[in-house]
Amino acid sequence: MNILESTPSRYDKGIRIFTLGKIDKIYDHLTSYIKEGQKILDIGCGTGALTLRAAQKGAKVKGIDVNPQMLAIAQNV
Numbered sequence: 001m002n003i004l005e006s007t008p009s010r011y012d013k014g015i016r017i018f019t020l021g022k023i024d025k026i027y028d029h030l031t032s033y034i035k036e037g038q039k040i041l042d043i044g045c046g047t048g049a050l051t052l053r054a055a056q057k058g059a060k061v062k063g064i065d066v067n068p069q070m071l072a073i074a075q076n077v
C-alpha cells in the first residue's frame with residue numbers, strides 16, 4: 001500500500017485496480033452496519049472515501065490519517 005500512498009492523487013484509482021473493482025461493495029458492506037447518529041472514528045482514513053460514506057449514512061464521523069496529502073484530498077471531497 002505504500003506505493004499507493006506515495007501518490008495520494010491516484011490512491012482511489014489504485015485501490016479500485018488493486019481490489020479488482022470490488023472496493024465499493026466492501027464499503028457498502030462496512031457501512032451497512034452504521035446507524036444514524038453513531039459516532040465513528042476512521043483511523044487511517046486516507047482520501048476519505050469510507051469516511052464520506054459513513055457520514056452519508058448519518059453518522060458523526062472523524063477521519064484521521066498520518067499523510068497530510070491524503071487528508072487534504074479528503075477535506076476537498
